[in-house]
Amino acid sequence: MYYGLLFGAGVAILANSRPYEGLLLSLPAVAMLLVWMLSKRGPRPRIFATQIAVPLFIVLALTGTAMGFYNLRITGNVFRMPYQVYAETYDIAPKFIWQSLRPEPIYHHQVLHDISHGVDLTLYKLERSVVGFVTKNVAYVSWWMFYSLNVFLIPLIARCSITFHWAWHNRWGSFALLTYGVLVCGLLVEIPMMIHYAAPITGINYLFVLQAMRLWNWHNASRNVKQLMLWLVLLLGAVVAIGLLYVRTNFDDASVWYKRRAAVRDQLMKAEGKHLIIVSYGLGHLVHEEWVHNGASIDDAKVIWARDMNDQNCKLVEYFKQRRI
Incomplete structure (x- = not known):
């Protein structure tokens, strides 16, 4: 039963993180499981059902139900993922x-x-x-x-x-x-x-x-040389890991765009009332440095981000007239 639950949990994680690539990774595992089940060395049907199939089915059924409910609440369709809506829209x-x-x-x-x-x-x-x-x-x-x-x-x-x-x-x-x-x-x-x-x-x-x-x-090499090369690889790996960790923890640049955005948001979260931030990008803006994203319940959020709509800003401000702009 343990392996069935573990297999199901792995498939559930893949389905909710990388659905397409997770499916590709799962196919060989499922194929091998079926081959083993049908082979002479496979388990008896009763053991397979109780120890593998039933636990696996329970985990996948719960996962599928949760994913379907999530899709239904966002897209209105159990089988339509939010990312599909985004791709088809833009x-x-x-x-x-x-x-x-x-x-x-x-x-x-x-x-x-x-x-x-x-x-x-x-x-x-x-x-x-x-x-x-x-x-x-x-x-x-x-x-x-x-x-x-x-x-x-x-x-x-x-x-x-x-x-x-x-x-x-x-x-x-x-x-x-x-x-x-x-x-x-x-x-x-x-x-x-x-x-x-x-x-x-x-x-x-x-x-x-x-x-x-x-x-x-290593052919024509002593045992000491082989061990030296293996330890050298491990040492280089450790050096790279320590170097990356050092860079991440000691070179904290507050001017990075996402940290500047977080600083603005934190400041307004502490201020009174609700706020609407209208963002206008300059000519040198990089498209992946996106300041405008909000939670699911936009109207209830304390801080809302919106893109500059030029002449349409009047409608935006009128809709959120109770907020500080």
């Missing part, structure tokens, strides 16, 4: 390479136009050709591998062939390799690709790193 570029461009909507703010005509649209046009598709994905995968593994790429590169040979001939290694392949192939057909999209595969990354270190075997 985005032009699709999420997958086989999809077509959407009709351009009417934008009431320049910043929304600039976001929709930014990187995603450029990548979509680039991937219309085979050369562009290969170039984009090779660049992104290389950047992702270096960024996510950093110095731990050293043992993987040094023992790449041996690690692959182990994975190909080991049952659990083959499962990890299959899962890795399914997720990477799924990522390649996405138009936008950011490093956190591959977050579900992080554990398997370090599985291969540790296995490469375990299989490290």
Whole structure:
């Protein structure tokens, strides 16, 4: 029962953090579970039902009900996620390479136009050709591998062939390799690709790193040299981690845009009454430095952020006339 609950909890976390990538990661696990269940070494039906299927079903049913209720309250449809509404309302570029461009909507703010005509649209046009598709994905995968593994790429590169040979001939290694392949192939057909999209595969990354270190075997080298190289990788990893931690804790720049926004909000939260902040961006504004976002219950919020609407500001001010502008 413990493993069924754990499996269900893992799927629930993936479904609520990275739904698409979580689905790709779950497919090999579900397939392997079914193969094991139907094999001669599989459990008896009663044991499978009580120890795995029922606990798994309970966790997934509760998760699905909660997600459906959340969707219903926000979008009015149990199966329609808020992100889908956002994409259909503002985005032009699709999420997958086989999809077509959407009709351009009417934008009431320049910043929304600039976001929709930014990187995603450029990548979509680039991937219309085979050369562009290969170039984009090779660049992104290389950047992702270096960024996510950093110095731990050293043992993987040094023992790449041996690690692959182990994975190909080991049952659990083959499962990890299959899962890795399914997720990477799924990522390649996405138009936008950011490093956190591959977050579900992080554990398997370090599985291969540790296995490469375990299989490290320098030909014509002494045992001392092998141990020196392994400890050097670990030492470099520790240095990188300590360096990043030091930078994050000691270089606190109060001029960063999100800290300036937080300072304004904190100041107004302590002031009397309710407030409306009208934000106007300058020519050099970066579209991802977005000051305007509010909670779900806007009318009840103490501080509300709104974009400058020029001539339409009168309607905005009239609606929130009880607030300080």
